[in-house]
Amino acid sequence: MGSGYLASSIFLLLLLFKCLAFQQPNTDGFFLSDFLEKMGAKLPSVTSSSVCSWSGVSCDSTGVDVIGFAASGLGLSGSIPENTIGKLNKLQALDLSMNHITKLSSDLWGLGSSLKNLNLSMNRIQDSLLNNIGNFGNLEILDLSQNGFFGEIPAGISSMSNLRLLNLSRNAFEGKIPEGITDCKSLVALDLSVNKLSGSFPSAFKNLSFLDLSSNQIQGAMPDLSGLESITYLNVSGNLLQDSITGVFHAALKVLDLSNNQFSQIKLGSSFNLSSLVYLDISRNHLNGQFLSNFGQASLLKHLNLAKNRFSHQKFPQIHDLHMLEYLNLSETSLTGNIPTKISQLVGLKTLDLSHNQLSGKVPQFMMVKLTILDISSNNLSGEIPSPLLEKLPHMEMFNFSNNNLTFCAKKFSLQRFNSSFMGSQNSCPLAANPDIIPSIKVKHKGLKLALAIALSVTFVLVGIVFLYFACRKSTRSWAVKQLSYKEEQNVEGPYSFRTDSTAWVADVRVATSVPVVMFEKPLLNFTFADLLAATGNFDRGTLLSEGSFGPVYRGILPGGIQVAMKVLAHGSALTDQDVARELERLGRIKHPNLVPLTGYCLAGDQRIALYEYMENGNLQNLLHDLPLGVQTTEDWSTDTWENETNGVQNITTEGVTTWRFRHRIALGIARALAFLHHGCFPQVVHRDVKASNIYLDSSLEPRLSHFGLEKVVGNDLDDELTTGSPGYIPPELSDPEKASSSAGSPKIDVFGFGVVLFELITGRKPLGDQYPEEKKTNLVDWARALVKKNQSSLAIDPKIRETGSEKQMEEALRIAYLCTADLPSKRPSMQQIVGLLKDMEPVAKD
Ligand SMILES: *[C@@H]1O[C@H](CO)[C@@H](O)[C@H](O)[C@H]1NC(C)=O
Ligand SMILES: *[C@@H]1O[C@H](CO)[C@@H](O)[C@H](O)[C@H]1NC(C)=O
Ligand SMILES: *[C@@H]1O[C@H](CO)[C@@H](O)[C@H](O)[C@H]1NC(C)=O
Ligand SMILES: *[C@@H]1O[C@H](CO)[C@@H](O)[C@H](O)[C@H]1NC(C)=O
Ligand SMILES: *[C@@H]1O[C@H](CO)[C@@H](O)[C@H](O)[C@H]1NC(C)=O
Ligand SMILES: *[C@@H]1O[C@H](CO)[C@@H](O)[C@H](O)[C@H]1NC(C)=O
Ligand SMILES: *[C@@H]1O[C@H](CO)[C@@H](O)[C@H](O)[C@H]1NC(C)=O
Ligand SMILES: *[C@@H]1O[C@H](CO)[C@@H](O)[C@H](O)[C@H]1NC(C)=O
Ligand SMILES: *[C@@H]1O[C@H](CO)[C@@H](O)[C@H](O)[C@H]1NC(C)=O
Ligand SMILES: *[C@@H]1O[C@H](CO)[C@@H](O)[C@H](O)[C@H]1NC(C)=O
Numbered sequence: 001m002g003s004g005y006l007a008s009s010i011f012l013l014l015l016l017f018k019c020l021a022f023q024q025p026n027t028d029g030f031f032l033s034d035f036l037e038k039m040g041a042k043l044p045s046v047t048s049s050s051v052c053s054w055s056g057v058s059c060d061s062t063g064v065d066v067i068g069f070a071a072s073g074l075g076l077s078g079s080i081p082e083n084t085i086g087k088l089n090k091l092q093a094l095d096l097s098m099n100h101i102t103k104l105s106s107d108l109w110g111l112g113s114s115l116k117n118l119n120l121s122m123n124r125i126q127d128s129l130l131n132n133i134g135n136f137g138n139l140e141i142l143d144l145s146q147n148g149f150f151g152e153i154p155a156g157i158s159s160m161s162n163l164r165l166l167n168l169s170r171n172a173f174e175g176k177i178p179e180g181i182t183d184c185k186s187l188v189a190l191d192l193s194v195n196k197l198s199g200s201f202p203s204a205f206k207n208l209s210f211l212d213l214s215s216n217q218i219q220g221a222m223p224d225l226s227g228l229e230s231i232t233y234l235n236v237s238g239n240l241l242q243d244s245i246t247g248v249f250h251a252a253l254k255v256l257d258l259s260n261n262q263f264s265q266i267k268l269g270s271s272f273n274l275s276s277l278v279y280l281d282i283s284r285n286h287l288n289g290q291f292l293s294n295f296g297q298a299s300l301l302k303h304l305n306l307a308k309n310r311f312s313h314q315k316f317p318q319i320h321d322l323h324m325l326e327y328l329n330l331s332e333t334s335l336t337g338n339i340p341t342k343i344s345q346l347v348g349l350k351t352l353d354l355s356h357n358q359l360s361g362k363v364p365q366f367m368m369v370k371l372t373i374l375d376i377s378s379n380n381l382s383g384e385i386p387s388p389l390l391e392k393l394p395h396m397e398m399f400n401f402s403n404n405n406l407t408f409c410a411k412k413f414s415l416q417r418f419n420s421s422f423m424g425s426q427n428s429c430p431l432a433a434n435p436d437i438i439p440s441i442k443v444k445h446k447g448l449k450l451a452l453a454i455a456l457s458v459t460f461v462l463v464g465i466v467f468l469y470f471a472c473r474k475s476t477r478s479w480a481v482k483q484l485s486y487k488e489e490q491n492v493e494g495p496y497s498f499r500t501d502s503t504a505w506v507a508d509v510r511v512a513t514s515v516p517v518v519m520f521e522k523p524l525l526n527f528t529f530a531d532l533l534a535a536t537g538n539f540d541r542g543t544l545l546s547e548g549s550f551g552p553v554y555r556g557i558l559p560g561g562i563q564v565a566m567k568v569l570a571h572g573s574a575l576t577d578q579d580v581a582r583e584l585e586r587l588g589r590i591k592h593p594n595l596v597p598l599t600g601y602c603l604a605g606d607q608r609i610a611l612y613e614y615m616e617n618g619n620l621q622n623l624l625h626d627l628p629l630g631v632q633t634t635e636d637w638s639t640d641t642w643e644n645e646t647n648g649v650q651n652i653t654t655e656g657v658t659t660w661r662f663r664h665r666i667a668l669g670i671a672r673a674l675a676f677l678h679h680g681c682f683p684q685v686v687h688r689d690v691k692a693s694n695i696y697l698d699s700s701l702e703p704r705l706s707h708f709g710l711e712k713v714v715g716n717d718l719d720d721e722l723t724t725g726s727p728g729y730i731p732p733e734l735s736d737p738e739k740a741s742s743s744a745g746s747p748k749i750d751v752f753g754f755g756v757v758l759f760e761l762i763t764g765r766k767p768l769g770d771q772y773p774e775e776k777k778t779n780l781v782d783w784a785r786a787l788v789k790k791n792q793s794s795l796a797i798d799p800k801i802r803e804t805g806s807e808k809q810m811e812e813a814l815r816i817a818y819l820c821t822a823d824l825p826s827k828r829p830s831m832q833q834i835v836g837l838l839k840d841m842e843p844v845a846k847d
Helices: 003-020 028-038 106-113 131-135 155-159 179-183 341-345 387-391 415-421 435-440 446-454 458-485 529-535 577-588 620-626 641-645 660-679 737-743 748-763 780-789 807-820 831-840
Strands: 057-059 066-070 077-079 093-095 100-103 117-119 141-143 165-167 172-176 189-191 196-198 210-212 233-235 240-245 255-257 262-266 279-281 303-305 327-329 335-337 351-353 358-361 373-375 380-384 398-400 405-407 496-499 504-507 517-519 544-548 551-558 562-569 598-604 607-613 695-697 703-705
Touching: 028 066, 106 131, 131 155, 155 179, 504 607, 517 529, 529 551, 529 598, 577 598, 577 607, 620 695, 620 748, 660 695, 660 703, 660 748, 660 807, 660 831, 748 780, 748 807, 748 831, 780 807, 807 831
Parallel strands: 066 093, 077 100, 093 117, 117 141, 141 165, 165 189, 172 196, 189 210, 210 233, 233 255, 240 262, 255 279, 279 303, 303 327, 327 351, 335 358, 351 373, 358 380, 373 398, 380 405
Antiparallel strands: 057 066, 496 504, 517 598, 544 551, 551 562, 562 607, 598 607, 695 703
C-alpha cells in the first residue's frame, strides 16, 4: 500500500468523523460509514458529506442509493459486521479486494437480487460457501480468488444463470465440482485453479472461453471438450488425469496446458484442429511411444513443451516450419540422432532446451539471434561448440553444455557471462563436466593440461578459463597484425555471421585472406574468402539470388569481372573437409550443356560454399511466375557497372519466351540433364531438388539445371528435411515418414520434380499458392492430374501459349507430366524414356 495513504489518512479520518455525524440513520451513507468505521479503514477520500461523492462510491439517479462501492486495498480488516454493507439493497458492484477481511456477514447474501459484480479476491476469508449463494441470481462476475474458502462448491451455484466469470482460484475448495455448474449457461471464464478439487469434470459449456482447472486433484480421463466450441484457453496442468489425450479440439483453441498429469497416449484424429494454437504444454506426463511428428498445422505455435515424458527413442521432430516458435523444450524426450541444422530456421527462438536426451554428432552452428536460454546438457554431443554460440548471441543469458563430449575455445569468453550462465552451480563443473575434453583444448602448456585433467572442481576450470581468456586475447592481437591486408574496417576478424530471411550462417574463419577459394579451371587466381566477402558486400542480402533448401545463393563479381553464383551449403554432413573437397571436385568434372557448371568452392571454417557459373538470364521461376525475364527478384540492376560488358546476353522479350516451342525446349533440356545425371554418371547423381528456381537460363537461353549432386556434401541425415526437397515438389513417398528413408535416394524423386516443372511449363501456374477454384484442389499436381484424368487436359493449358503451337502436343506433354507425378514411384517413367517422349513431339521451328 502506498505510503501516501498514511500521510493523508489522518486528515481524512478527521474529515470522515465530521461527515459521519451527518449521516442519517438507515440510509446507505449511514451503513457505509458504519462499515468503514468498524473495519478500521484507511479511508477513501471523503470530500463532502454526501455519500455519493465519496471516492469509490457511485449512486443511482436518486442521488441517495449506493449502487457501486469499491474499497480495494484500503486495509479493511476483520469480519464484515451485520447491518452494514448487507443493507445496501440497491448495490450492483462491490469490490472489497486486497484487504484483510476474515469473515463475511450473513446479511451479505441478501444482496442477491441487485448485485452483479462481487470482488472479494485477495483477502483472508476463511469460510465455506452455502447454498444461499444461489440467491445471487443476477451476479455476472464473482471473484473470490486468493482467500481461505474451504468445503465444497455448493450445488446452489447452478442458479447463477447470469454468471459470466467465476474465479475461485487459490482457495481450499475440495470435493467434486458440482454437476449443476453446467447450468451456469452464461459462463465465459471459469477459474478453479489451485484448490483441492477432485472427481471428474462435467463439461458442457457452449460459451466457455477460459477454463483453468490446474493444480487440483481432478481424476479420470481428459475433459470432454466437444461441447466447448469457443474455448480459447484450457489449463488442466497439475492434476491426476490419465489415459489418452483425445477428443474434439476446436479451432478457437489458443492455449492448451495439459502438463503434469498422467496421460499416457496422444490420439489425435481429424477432430484436433491446431490452427490457432499458440501455446502447447504436454510436459511431465507419462506419454509413451513416439510423439506426433506433424506439428505443421500449428503454424502459430510460440510455445511448445513436450519435456519429461516416457517416449521411446525417436528422431528430432520436424518443427522447423513453426516459424513463430519462441520456446521449445524437448528435454527428456528420448531424442536420438543429430540436432538438425534446419533448426536455425526458427529465427524467433528464445529458449531451447534439448537436455537429457541421446542426441549425438556436432552442435550445429545455429544462430537464432534472439536465443536467450540454451540447454543441451546431458546428451552425447561431440566436437567443438561453435564459438559464435558462446560469443555472438546478444541476448544469451544462460547456456548449459554440461555432460557431453564437447570442446570449446571461447576466445572472447567473458567471466561475467560464465558466471551469470552457471549461477548457483558451484559444486559441479558445468562446462567441462567431462574432464576428457580438457586435453583437446588447444593450449600449449603441458603443466596446465595435466592439472586440468586431474581437476574436477569448478575452481580449476575457472582458472583454466581465465587462462584461456588471456591466451586467446594474446593470439587475437597477433591475428589482427596478420590481417592488416584485409581492408574492410568492420569485420576485420571472424567468425563472420550472416542472415537471410529464412536462415543464418556463420563462417568460422579468423583471417579471411588466409582461406583459399579453389577455382577448378583457374588455379592460379588465388582468390580467398576475403574476395568472396568483397564480391558480395559481405554477403549482403541485396546480392541474394534465391534461398534453396540446400542453402542461400548469392551473386558476386570476383576480381577480373568473373561472375559467380555462390551457394552456401546448409550442413548436416559428417564428411571431413578433404572428403567434401574431393566430392566437389568430382561434381566439378560433371559437364553437360544443360547443367550449370560448378566452378569452384571455398571451405570457410565449417561452412562450405560452392561456386557456380553465373547465369545471366535468371531462372525459370522468375520467367514463369515472378518477373519478366532478365530481371531478378532480389537485386537492383541499375547499379551494376558490368551491365554493359554482358554483350552476349540476348535481348529477351517476353514474347519470345511465351511460346510452346520455348517451353518445350526448356522441358527437353532439363530432361536431358536429368537423364545424364541418372544414367550417364557413375556413381549415379540424384538431384533431389528439381524445381523451377533451380533451372537457369544461360546467355543463349539454353536451360540449365543447377545445384546437382549436393546431397552428400550437405548431408543426408534422414531425420532432416533436407532430403524432402521444396514445398510443392515433394513426391508423396517422402511425405510418408515410413517410406521416406527408403526412397530418399531414388531417381524417381527427380522424375516427380520434373513432372511438376513440366506442369508449370504448360499451365503457367505455380506448384502451390495459385487458386484452383473450379476443382477445389490445393496444388498444381492434384489439379492438373484431375483434369488429365477426366480427359479435360486442354483446360489446363496456359492461355498465353495455347495459340503458339499444337494443342495436341501440349496435351501430350501434360500426359507425360501426369505419368511423372504418379503416386507410385514405380509407375513413373525413367528420365531416358521422358527424353524420348519429348523429342518425339519436337515442335517445328516457325521462324
Ligand atoms: C478483483 O480485484 C483484483 C484486485 O484489485 C483484480 O486484480 C481483479 O481483476 C478483480 N477481479 C475481477 C474479476 O475484476
Ligand atoms: C483468478 O484469480 C487469480 C488470482 O487472483 C488470477 O491470477 C487469475 O487471473 C484470475 N482468473 C481469471 C480468469 O480472471
Ligand atoms: C453465447 O454467446 C453468444 C454470442 O456471444 C450469445 O448470443 C448467446 O446468448 C450466449 N449463450 C448463452 C447461453 O449465454
Ligand atoms: C497452468 O496452470 C499452472 C498452475 O496453476 C501454471 O503454472 C501455468 O502457468 C498455467 N499455464 C498457462 C499456459 O497459463
Ligand atoms: C481448422 O480450423 C480452421 C479455422 O476454422 C480451418 O480453416 C481449417 O481448415 C481447420 N483445419 C482442419 C485440419 O480441420
Ligand atoms: C523444460 O521443461 C521441463 C519440464 O516442464 C522443466 O523442468 C524445464 O525447466 C524446462 N526447461 C526450460 C529451459 O524452461
Ligand atoms: C555416443 O556417440 C558415439 C559416437 O559419437 C557413439 O559411438 C556412442 O555409442 C554414443 N553413446 C551413447 C550412449 O549413445
Ligand atoms: C569424445 O570425442 C572424441 C572425439 O571428438 C572421441 O575420440 C572420444 O572417443 C569421445 N569420448 C567419448 C566418451 O565418447
Ligand atoms: C561470480 O559469482 C559469484 C557468486 O555468485 C560472485 O561472488 C562473483 O563476484 C561473480 N564474479 C563475476 C566476475 O561476476
Ligand atoms: C547444467 O546441466 C547439468 C546436467 O544436466 C546440471 O547438473 C547443472 O546443474 C546445469 N547447470 C545449470 C547452470 O543449470
